[in-house]
Amino acid sequence: xxxxxxxxxxxxxxxxxxxxxxxxxxxxxxxxxxxxxxxxxxxxxxxxxxxxxxxxxxxxxxxxxxxxxxxxxxxxxxxxxxxxxxxxxxxxxxxxxxxxxxxxxxxxxxxxxxxxxxxxxxxxxxxxxxxxxxxxxxxxxxxxxxxxxxxxxxxxxxxxxxxxxxxxxxxxxxxxxxxxxxxxxxxxxxxxxxxxxxxxxxxxxxxxxxxxxxxxxxxxxxxxxxxxxxxxxxxxxxxxxxxxxxxxxxxxxxxxxxxxxxxxxxxxxxxxxxxxxxxxxxxxxxxxxx
Amino acid sequence: xxxxxxxxxxxxxxxxxxxxxxxxxxxxxxxxxxxxxxxxxxxxxxxxxxxxxxxxxxxxxxxxxxxxxxxxxxxxxxxxxxxxxxxxxxxxxxxxxxxxxxxxxxxxxxxxxxxxxxxxxxxxxxxxxxxxxxxxxxxxxxxxxxxxxxxxxxxxxxxxxxxxxxxxxxxxxxxxxxxxxxxxxxxxxxxxxxxxxxxxxxxxxxxxxxxxxxxxxxxxxxxxxxxxxxxxxxxxxxxxxxxxxxxxxxxxxxxxxxxxxxxxxxxxxxxxxxxxxxxxxxxxxxxxxxxxxxxxxxxxxxxxxxxxxxxxxxxxxxxxxxxxxxxxxxxxxxxxxxxxxxxxxxxxxxxxxxxxxxxxxxxxxxxxxxxxxxxxxxxxxxx
Numbered sequence: 001x002x003x004x005x006x007x008x009x010x011x012x013x014x015x016x017x018x019x020x021x022x023x024x025x026x027x028x029x030x031x032x033x034x035x036x037x038x039x040x041x042x043x044x045x046x047x048x049x050x051x052x053x054x055x056x057x058x059x060x061x062x063x064x065x066x067x068x069x070x071x072x073x074x075x076x077x078x079x080x081x082x083x084x085x086x087x088x089x090x091x092x093x094x095x096x097x098x099x100x101x102x103x104x105x106x107x108x109x110x111x112x113x114x115x116x117x118x119x120x121x122x123x124x125x126x127x128x129x130x131x132x133x134x135x136x137x138x139x140x141x142x143x144x145x146x147x148x149x150x151x152x153x154x155x156x157x158x159x160x161x162x163x164x165x166x167x168x169x170x171x172x173x174x175x176x177x178x179x180x181x182x183x184x185x186x187x188x189x190x191x192x193x194x195x196x197x198x199x200x201x202x203x204x205x206x207x208x209x210x211x212x213x214x215x216x217x218x219x220x221x222x223x224x225x226x227x228x229x230x231x232x233x234x235x236x237x238x239x240x241x242x243x244x245x246x247x248x249x250x251x252x253x254x255x256x257x258x259x260x261x262x263x264x265x266x267x268x269x270x271x272x273x274x275x276x277x278x279x280x281x282x283x284x285x286x287x288x289x290x
Numbered sequence: 291x292x293x294x295x296x297x298x299x300x301x302x303x304x305x306x307x308x309x310x311x312x313x314x315x316x317x318x319x320x321x322x323x324x325x326x327x328x329x330x331x332x333x334x335x336x337x338x339x340x341x342x343x344x345x346x347x348x349x350x351x352x353x354x355x356x357x358x359x360x361x362x363x364x365x366x367x368x369x370x371x372x373x374x375x376x377x378x379x380x381x382x383x384x385x386x387x388x389x390x391x392x393x394x395x396x397x398x399x400x401x402x403x404x405x406x407x408x409x410x411x412x413x414x415x416x417x418x419x420x421x422x423x424x425x426x427x428x429x430x431x432x433x434x435x436x437x438x439x440x441x442x443x444x445x446x447x448x449x450x451x452x453x454x455x456x457x458x459x460x461x462x463x464x465x466x467x468x469x470x471x472x473x474x475x476x477x478x479x480x481x482x483x484x485x486x487x488x489x490x491x492x493x494x495x496x497x498x499x500x501x502x503x504x505x506x507x508x509x510x511x512x513x514x515x516x517x518x519x520x521x522x523x524x525x526x527x528x529x530x531x532x533x534x535x536x537x538x539x540x541x542x543x544x545x546x547x548x549x550x551x552x553x554x555x556x557x558x559x560x561x562x563x564x565x566x567x568x569x570x571x572x573x574x575x576x577x578x579x580x581x582x583x584x585x586x587x588x589x590x591x592x593x594x595x596x597x598x599x600x601x602x603x604x605x606x607x608x609x610x611x612x613x614x615x616x617x618x619x620x621x622x623x624x625x626x627x628x629x630x631x632x633x634x635x636x637x638x639x640x641x642x643x644x645x646x647x648x649x650x651x652x653x654x655x656x657x658x659x660x661x662x663x664x665x666x667x668x669x670x671x672x673x
Contacts, residue, residue: 003506004499011496107332119519119549125527134502137527209496212519212549216494247496254499260491 001255006134008251009244013143014206016243018220019227020150021199026233027158028191030088030171032225034095035075036199038102038218043068043200044207045110045214048118057121065200072196073189080188099221106214120207143205147243150198151236167191226267229274246270320361321354321612323601324381324390325416326398331369333396337586338416339364341594342392344583345602355605355612363387367395378402382409388614389621392416392597394590399423411614412621412638414601416593421469430621430644432596432629432636433561436466436538440473440513441480442650443536443559445670447511448483450652451534457487457509459500461516480671497521501528509533518546526551542589542653542660550655558660559650562592562631566653566660572631575599592631600627600636633667 018037025033033039047064051057075098083091110118124139158164169177170184170191178184203217211217223246230242246267253263323346327339339362346360354360363385365377374397381387382405390406390413399418403426406413411428418424418431424438434442447456462470467490478484487507492500497520504512511534514521518541525535531553537546542558544566550556563570565587568577576595577587585591604627605612608620626635626646633649649669653660 003502007499007502008496010498014496108330118545122523125523127527127529133505134498135528208523209498209520211494211517213517216517219494250495251499254491255503260489263491263495264493 001252003132003134004251004255005248006131006136006251008248008254010134010136010140010247011209011250012244012247013140013147014202014209014243015223015227015246016147016240017143017150017202017205018224019231019239019243020147020236021195021202022221022224022228023231023233023236023239024150024154024198025191025195026228028167028171028195029076029079029188030091031079031095032088032092032233033075033195034092034221034225035099035102036072036095036195037203037221037224038099038106039072039075039196040068040199040203041214041217042071042102042106043196044120044203044217045106045118047200047204048120049110051121052118061204064204065197068200068203069193069197072199073193075196076189076192079192080185084185099218103215103218106218110214118212120204120212122208124205125208139205139209144244146202146205147240151240155236223267226270229271232278318358320359321605322361322363322385322387324385324387325362325364325392326367326374326377326381326390326395326402327364327393328369328395329366331367333369333419335394335417335590337580337588337591338392338394338594340583340585341580341591342416342598344579344585345595345598348579349602355602358612360602362391364392367397369396371397371401374398374401375405378405382411386614387411388612388617389414389601391601392594394419394593396420399426399429403429409614410618412618414597414621414638416597417590420463421466424645425643427642427644428618430636430638430646431593432600432632432647433539433593434633434647434650435561435645436540437469437473438645438648439538439559439561439650440470441476441670442648442668443513443538444474444477444485445480446557446559446650446652446668447513447534447536448477448481450665450668451511453511453534455486455508455510456483456513457504457507457511458485458489458513459487459492459504459516460490460513461492462490477670492516496524498524498528501525501530504533505530511536513538515540519549522550522554522556526554530554536652539589539650544660547655547660548658550658552657554655556655557663558653560589560653561647561650562589562596564651564653564660564662565589565592567662570662572629576631596629596631596636600629603627604638633669 021036025031043064046067047060050060050063079091083094124142125137127135128138128141129136158168166182169182170187227242227246228239231239249266253259253266325339328334329336343362346362350359367374367377393415394417396419399422400420403422406428413429415431418433418435423429423431424435447453501524513536515538535556537558539561542560563573576592579595580587580591604620604624608616621638622640624638626637628635632647634647637646649667651667652663654663
């Protein structure tokens with residue numbers, strides 16, 4: 001059993017990264033972005049398509065990240081320009097619509113999971129160390145380090161810098177922020193572009209472990225949302241912890257025969273249990289605050 | 291009153307006349323043949339109808355069948371159940387096709403088997419996907435199908451590769467669990483052996499927990515049918531270089547061969563002669579058809595050429611009018627056809643279930659490409 005849990009830990013780092021991207025988008029621009037993983041997947045597949053066409057890996061990486069950033073920027077522009085006055089539910093619904101459109105288009109352009117399996121670069125697949133029977137690859141350490149870096153870096157950015165302060169103002173009260181002179185639309189666009197670039201990088205790291213086809217990678221949003229729930233869409237350290245926890249849970253589910261068949265349901269169960277747990281003291285008909 | 295009665299009689303007579311010749315496309319116009327293919331959606335086989343059309347074009351250019359041309363009508367069901375059932379009804383009732391030839395849909399057999407039986411029409415799919423393609427009275431595909439293939443893969447692992455601990459890590463489509471159990475039982479009945487691990491829960495997500503379990507169980511050969519890239523990348527990381535991984539025909543693609551790390555032993559069972567070697571028996575004919583018509587070289591296009599060839603041969607043997615009835619009779623009473631691209635002769639026959647093609651050839655990945663192994667067709671119990 002311990003082996004399976006450790007084996008699950010190896011994917012925990014990448015789940016944490018995905019969750020962090022969701023939480024960051026929510027904290028900085030107040031949108032639950034369902035299209036996040038699909039946007040990153042478009043960037044990642046752009047990169048892979050370019051390397052397969054013969055382009056060197058580094059320029060391909062830059063172009064792929066730029067494609068993810070541009071697509072995310074486009075989504076951000078739509079939300080900033082046409083939906084800035086709307087509530088979070090409407091914005092989330094817009095991203096759901098974009099998600100459906102991106103998945104359909106991506107499946108058509110990049111193929112299904114048999115014909116569309118692509119050779120993503122695997123720079124960190126060498127073994128780092130062995131625990132019991134499990135060989136832990138360098139990718140696990142890289143994704144965990146990347147997740148910690150994001151958590152610490154963004155926490156410091158938000159709490160210790162002027163830009164961070166403006167970003168928080170933008171997230172909490174965009175109209176008021178604009179009144180006091182913060183260039184809200186421009187700042188929001190910058191956040192969308194940065195999140196797009198970051199998500200593309202994360203998808204490129206997770207692709208060799210979790211799937212080389214568009215539908216699998218775009219569908220990772222379900223796991224990302226479950227992880228973000230653990231951090232209540234606010235706490236970056238709790239999100240990091242949630243990712244690792246979910247990875248271990250999945251590893252355990254693969255080991256324990258009665259629940260083996262339902263391994264894919266684990267993220268949804270986590271969401272359900274957390275929703276129930278968090279709402280246990282709530283009083284009927286009170287306003288929910290985020 | 292008299293006038294309206296006359297018109298009712300006239301309409302009734304016309305309706306009777308139409309229904310009398312329904313289903314035979316007439317006896318002097320083109321012979322209409324239908325197919326339901328997945329062109330869009332999750333199960334895509336666009337090359338299949340193109341290859342069937344290419345064979346029919348060849349026949350038409352040579353004068354057709356008894357002077358009648360073959361007209362091929364294909365419908366895309368996009369793996370959508372409603373579209374699939376509508377396509378079958380449209381082909382049978384509106385287009386009045388005499389048979390279905392070269393279908394390749396993931397949902398057609400299960401949804402339309404009763405329609406085919408009720409209309410006394412036969413279907414010769416290029417690719418039979420689910421269990422009902424092999425257990426219906428009026429359907430007989432030209433491929434062994436996933437279940438006969440499992441038996442052949444198990445047999446290859448235990449008898450040819452001589453592996454004692456054979457394991458199975460599969461992802462199961464809804465409704466195919468029973469077919470898998472039967473396939474395993476058939477192997478056990480022939481060899482007296484049983485699986486060391488059977489895990490039918492493999493899905494998306496990190497494969498490491500499954501690989502670690504397989505390592506702990508001492509699996510020497512592993513049957514596997516899910517996503518190729520992550521599974522083999524992590525198998526290489528976990529150092530599983532002494533395990534023989536055997537994949538199903540769905541994984542036998544050039545893109546997948548390129549994803550397998552060099553140190554991993556990865557095999558695939560094929561349903562026809564491996565398509566990556568055009569010189570194999572039966573493949574010359576197929577490669578000539580697909581190359582001349584610029585059709586993608588895939589295993590599915592082999593099934594398409596075979597289904598069309600078998601159909602044409604049976605049609606040529608029909609004496610008298612070619613109608614739906616005469617075509618169905620001809621298939622139910624046909625003699626087996628030796629087709630070198632498969633392991634056993636093709637025959638439709640009168641029974642309530644049809645799985646005439648058995649056996650599989652095996653290929654192994656070497657430097658990112660499939661290499662054909664020398665054993666020939668492995669037919670469980672006969673090699």
